[in-house]
Amino acid sequence: MNEVKCECGHVNPHGTVLCESCGNILEEKERQKQLVDMRYEGSARRSQTYNKTIVDKIWNFFSSVKVGVWLIVVTLVASALGTILPQEMYIPPVGTAAEYYEDQYGWFGKLYYDLGFHNLYSSWWYLILIASIGISLVICSLDRVVPLYRALNKQRVTRHEGFLKRQRLFGVSDTPPSSDSLQKLKDNLKKKRYSIREENGNILAEKNRFSRWGPYVNHVGLIIFLIGGMLRFVPGMYIDQVVWIREGETKVIPETEGEYYLHNDQFILELYDKENDGEVFGEALDRNGMVVKNYQSNVTLYKKDGDTVPGEEPELDKVKDFQIRVNEPLKFEGFALYQVDYKLNELNKMTFTLQEKETGKEFGEIQIDLFDPKKSYELANGYSVDVMSYFPDFEFNSDGEPATKSRIPNNPAFIFKMITPDNPEGEISFVAIQETIEPMGDNEYKMAFKAAETKNVAGLTVRKDLTLWIISLGGLIFMIGVVQGAYWNHRRLWVRAVDGKVWTAGHTNKNWHGLKRELDDIFAGTGLDVPKEQLTDDGKKG
Numbered sequence: 001m002n003e004v005k006c007e008c009g010h011v012n013p014h015g016t017v018l019c020e021s022c023g024n025i026l027e028e029k030e031r032q033k034q035l036v037d038m039r040y041e042g043s044a045r046r047s048q049t050y051n052k053t054i055v056d057k058i059w060n061f062f063s064s065v066k067v068g069v070w071l072i073v074v075t076l077v078a079s080a081l082g083t084i085l086p087q088e089m090y091i092p093p094v095g096t097a098a099e100y101y102e103d104q105y106g107w108f109g110k111l112y113y114d115l116g117f118h119n120l121y122s123s124w125w126y127l128i129l130i131a132s133i134g135i136s137l138v139i140c141s142l143d144r145v146v147p148l149y150r151a152l153n154k155q156r157v158t159r160h161e162g163f164l165k166r167q168r169l170f171g172v173s174d175t176p177p178s179s180d181s182l183q184k185l186k187d188n189l190k191k192k193r194y195s196i197r198e199e200n201g202n203i204l205a206e207k208n209r210f211s212r213w214g215p216y217v218n219h220v221g222l223i224i225f226l227i228g229g230m231l232r233f234v235p236g237m238y239i240d241q242v243v244w245i246r247e248g249e250t251k252v253i254p255e256t257e258g259e260y261y262l263h264n265d266q267f268i269l270e271l272y273d274k275e276n277d278g279e280v281f282g283e284a285l286d287r288n289g290m291v292v293k294n295y296q297s298n299v300t301l302y303k304k305d306g307d308t309v310p311g312e313e314p315e316l317d318k319v320k321d322f323q324i325r326v327n328e329p330l331k332f333e334g335f336a337l338y339q340v341d342y343k344l345n346e347l348n349k350m351t352f353t354l355q356e357k358e359t360g361k362e363f364g365e366i367q368i369d370l371f372d373p374k375k376s377y378e379l380a381n382g383y384s385v386d387v388m389s390y391f392p393d394f395e396f397n398s399d400g401e402p403a404t405k406s407r408i409p410n411n412p413a414f415i416f417k418m419i420t421p422d423n424p425e426g427e428i429s430f431v432a433i434q435e436t437i438e439p440m441g442d443n444e445y446k447m448a449f450k451a452a453e454t455k456n457v458a459g460l461t462v463r464k465d466l467t468l469w470i471i472s473l474g475g476l477i478f479m480i481g482v483v484q485g486a487y488w489n490h491r492r493l494w495v496r497a498v499d500g501k502v503w504t505a506g507h508t509n510k511n512w513h514g515l516k517r518e519l520d521d522i523f524a525g526t527g528l529d530v531p532k533e534q535l536t537d538d539g540k541k542g
Contacts, residue, residue, distance in 0.1 A: 002014055004016055004026055006019040006021065006022060006024050006026065007024060008021055008022040008024065008156075008160070009021075010022065010154070012026065012044070013043075013044040013049070013147075014044060014049055015044035015045070015048060015049035016042065016043060016044040017030050017036075017037065017042035017043075017044075018030075018036060018041060018042025018043070018151075018163065019042075019160070020041070020043060020150060020151045020154045020155065021154055021155065021156045022156055022158065022159055022160045022163070023036075023042075023155070023159040023160045023162075023163030023164075024160040024162060024163060025042075025160075025162050025163070025166075030042075031162070033166070034166065034534065034535065035166050035167070035168055035534065036163065036166040036167070038167075038507055038509075040144055040147060040148050040151070041147075041148060041151035041152060041155075042151070043147035043148060043150065043151040044147055045063075045143050045144060045147055046059060046063075046143055046147075047059060047060045047063035047064075047143050059139060059143070062132075062135050062136045062139040062140070063136075063139045063140055063143040064140075065140065067136060068133065068136040068137070068140060071129065071132050071133050071136055072133060074129060075126075075129045075130065075133060078120065078126060078129065079120070079121075081117055081120070082117055082120035082121060084112070084117075085101070085105060085109065085112050085117070085118070087118060087119065087120065087121070088118045088119050097113060097118055098110075098113050101113040101118060121233075122233050127230060127233065130226055130229065130230055131226075131230065133226060134222075134223050134226045134227070134230075137219045137222055137223050137226075138219075138223060140219070141216050141219040141220075144216075145213070145216045148212065152209060152212070155204070156199065156204075157197045157198060157199035157200075157202050157203065157204040157494075158199050158200060158202045158496060159204075159494050159496065159505075161496075161498060161503070163505075164494055164496060164503050164505040165503070165505070167494075167505035167506065167507055167531075167534075168506075168507065168512065168533060168534060169505060169506035169507065169512075169515070169516070169519070169531040169532065169533055169534070170503075170504070170505045170506075170531050170532070170534055171503075171504045171505075171529045171530060171531035171532055172501055172502070172503055172504075172529070173501060173502040173504070173527075173528040173529040174501055175501075175502065175527055175528065176500050176501070176502075177201070177497045177502045178527075181502075181526045181527045181528055182201075182203070182495070182526075184525055184526045184527075185203070185495065185522065185523065185526045185528065186203065186205075188521065188522040188523070188524070188525075188526070189205045189493070189522055192207070192518060192521070192522060193207055194206060194207045194491075194493070195207060201497055202494075202495060202496045202497065203493075203494070203495035203496075204492065204493075204494055204495075205492065205493040205495075206490075206491070206492045206493075207490075207491055208488040208489060208490050208491060209490050210484065210488070211484055211485055211488035211489055211490050211509070212490045212509060213481075213484065214481045214482070214483075214484035214485020214486070214488075215481065215485055216481070217477060217478075217480055217481030217484055217485075218478050218481035218482060218485070219481075220477055220481070221474045221475065221476070221477030221478030221479070221480070221481055222474065222478055223474070224470060224473055224474030224477060225470075225471055225474030225475060225478065226474075227470060227474070228467045228468075228470035228471035228473075228474055229467070229471065231466075231467045231470065232465075232467050236255070236464075236466075237465075237466045237467055238464065238465050238466065238467055239254070239255045239335075239462060239463060239464040239465075240461065240462075240463050240465075241254045241255065241461070241462045242340065242341075242459060242460070242461050242462075243262075243459075243460050243461075243462055244343070244457050244458070244459050244460075245262060245264045245297075245299075245457070245458055245460065246264060246346065246348065246455045246456070246457045246458075247264050247265075247266060247267055247455045247456050247457075247458075248263075248264065248265075248455065249263070249264055249455075250262070250263040250264075250302070250316075253335070253337070253462055254462050255335075255462065255464065256333075256335065258304060258314075259303060259304050260301065260302065260303055260304070260319075260332070260333070260335075261301075261302040261303075261304065261314075261316055262299055262300070262301055262302070262337070262460075263299060263300040263302065264297055264298075264299055264458055265298045265299060265300055265321075266297075266298045267295070267296075267297050267298075267342060267456040267457070267458045268294070268295065268296050268297075268298065269292065269294075269295045269342065269344065269456075270292070270293040270294040270295070271290055271291060271292060271293055272291045272292075272293045294325065294326075295325075295326070295339065295342050296323050296324060296325040296326075296339060297323070297324045297339055297458040297460065298321070298322075298323050298324075299321070299322055299323075299324060299330065299337075300318060300320075300321050300322075301318075301319040301320055301321075301322065301330065301332060302316035302317060302318055302319060303316065303317050303319050304316060304317075305317045319332065324337055324338070324339045324458075324460065325339055326338075326339050326340075329463075334464050334466065335462060335463070335464045336462075336463045336464070337460050337461070337462055337463075338460065338461040338463060339458065339459075339460060340459050340460065340461045341458075341459030342456065342457065342458055342459055343456070343457040343459070344456050344457075345454040345455075345456065346408070346409070346454060346455055346456070346457050347370055347409045347410075347412060347452055347453075347454055348369075348370060348371070348409075348453045348454055348455040349367055349368065349369055349370060349452070349453040350367070350368050350370060350412065350449070350451075350452050350453075351365055351366070351367045351368075351449075351450045351451040351452070351453075352365065352366055352368070352385075352431070352447045352448060352449055352450060353365040353366075353447070353448050353450050354366075354379060354383060354385060354418060354420075354445060354446075354447060354448075355445065355446055355447075355448045356444060356445055357443065357444060357445060357446050358444070362448075363379055363380070363381070363383045363420070363445075364379035364380055364383060365450060366379070366385055368387070368414075370392065370409040370412055371409070373387050373390050374387065375387055381421070382419075382420070382421040383419065383420055383421070384419045385416055385417070385418055385419070385447065386416070386417040386419065386426070387414055387415075387416065388415040388416065388417050388428070389402070389414070389415040390412070390413075390414055390415075391403065391404040391412065391413040391414075391432075392404050392406065392407050392408060392409040392410070392411075392412055393405040393406040393407070393408055393409070393410045393411050393412075394411045394412065394413035394432050395411075402415075402430070411432070411433060412432070412433070413430070413431065413432035413433070413435075414430070414431050414432075414447075415428065415429070415430050415431075416428070416429045416430075416431060416447050418443070418445045418446075418447065420444075420445060422444075423444065423445075427440065427443040427444065427445055428440045428443075429443055429445075429446060429447055431447050431449075433449075489508050489509055489510045489511045489514070489515075490508060490509045491506070491507070491508045491515050491518070492506065492507050492508070493505070493506050493519070493522070493531075494506075502528055504528065504529070504530075504531045505531060506519055506531050512533070516533070519531060
């Protein structure tokens with residue numbers, strides 16, 4: 001593209017409306033206007049100048065503020081849709097996600113899954129939306145800040161007459177310029193903390209130019225914030241998982257690559273009671289019957305010693321004992337374990353006896369670990385029991401067949417095969433809590449419930465966030481930009497001697513009322529006329 005040379009001698013990029021140096025109007029259609037457009041100092045923006053190559057078209061698309069707003073709107077709508085049904089990470093670990101959504105929510109759940117909303121915030125198209133917003137912010141900022149910076153940096157003190165008389169605030173003093181009036185004007189400007197430049201008797205007073213960069217500082221903060229948000233989907237950068245660990249159980253801590261283990265020594269639940277806390281919590285206790293005072297997990301943290309082969313029990317070295325309470329997490333190696341939930345008296349083991357129905361005679365008992373049941377249990381004298389099927393959370397499905405809602409033993413049920421010397425083929429019995437079914441006809445033997453063992457379970461959140469400082473930095477920079485652009489404004493005053501008269505013009509990027517009041521103080525006692533607000537072509541004030 002051809003560059004444009006102004007009559008002042010400055011060479012401007014193609015597409016410049018106002019000369020970067022003197023402010024002379026370079027486009028004929030702009031000369032017809034009452035006031036010049038000072039939004040970007042009349043500088044040439046790439047998006048309004050070039051539109052030939054594919055790079056130009058991509059640049060122009062993302063430089064549009066409307067496109068940026070629509071990208072944000074679409075992302076917000078998609079984010080809202082992702083909250084209608086629970087995300088896959090929060091559904092019970094039973095079967096496949098596709099089956100769960102369809103079983104629980106019908107055709108809508110199936111559609112929700114097929115469209116990918118079950119894993120919305122880590123889906124490729126959602127990340128593309130977030131990245132597009134970031135790209136839009138970068139291109140929008142560069143498209144505007146670079147030419148604006150160049151124009152402000154190259155502006156001369158002596159501005160073109162056409163530039164001055166088309167400013168929103170403009171005035172002409174018939175009084176010839178004198179050294180006393182100009183000195184008084186400069187003294188008043190300095191009191192208002194203006195920076196003054198002079199050239200051939202002309203004056204440019206300016207202050208708070210830094211406020212013009214506030215919106216672009218906002219953009220930088222938002223871009224850093226978005227980068228931090230996207231890094232949360234990079235493996236190892238952000239972890240937020242819930243682990244349930246029973247008393248006496250040792251579990252590997254998720255996302256530690258099998259290096260750290262946690263043993264639940266004891267779960268403690270403390271309640272408020274009327275005798276000691278009735279004065280404060282009396283109404284709550286009457287209303288709810290139970291108010292939790294404290295719940296905590298006494299745990300031991302272990303670290304694996306050396307490498308192990310698959311199936312081999314690892315050797316663990318004790319790291320430390322700790323009491324995890326609400327808002328008092330166990331921290332190690334960038335991880336934090338928070339106490340978030342609990343479950344009291346969860347079924348852990350059940351004991352049954354093999355009985356002859358007619359006489360009630362017992363032939364031995366078996367104890368079933370509800371989290372790791374054996375397939376077969378041998379009793380004395382040729383008696384044995386096989387576990388043909390196990391349903392930890394029993395229900396009948398839509399076909400009337402036994403099924404399980406989850407792997408947690410909330411309502412355990414079994415299909416037993418009872419083998420005895422007088423019935424080596426075995427008898428089949430379906431045994432659930434308060435229910436026994438003999439599908440093959442009446443049996444001679446039955447499995448009689450004898451005892452149950454329960455354990456308390458602690459719900460812990462395993463959290464690791466290496467992106468928090470990036471997100472916090474982005475938020476801090478964003479707020480700096482907000483303050484920078486909201487509490488200051490860029491103000492300028494031009495003073496030029498023309499044909500024995502003094503021309504003055506003022507401009508600010510916002511808060512014109514404040515500038516006009518300030519100019520009244522600046523021009524007081526100088527003998528010069530204060531610039532007045534001009535009317536636009538439609539008769540309104542600029």
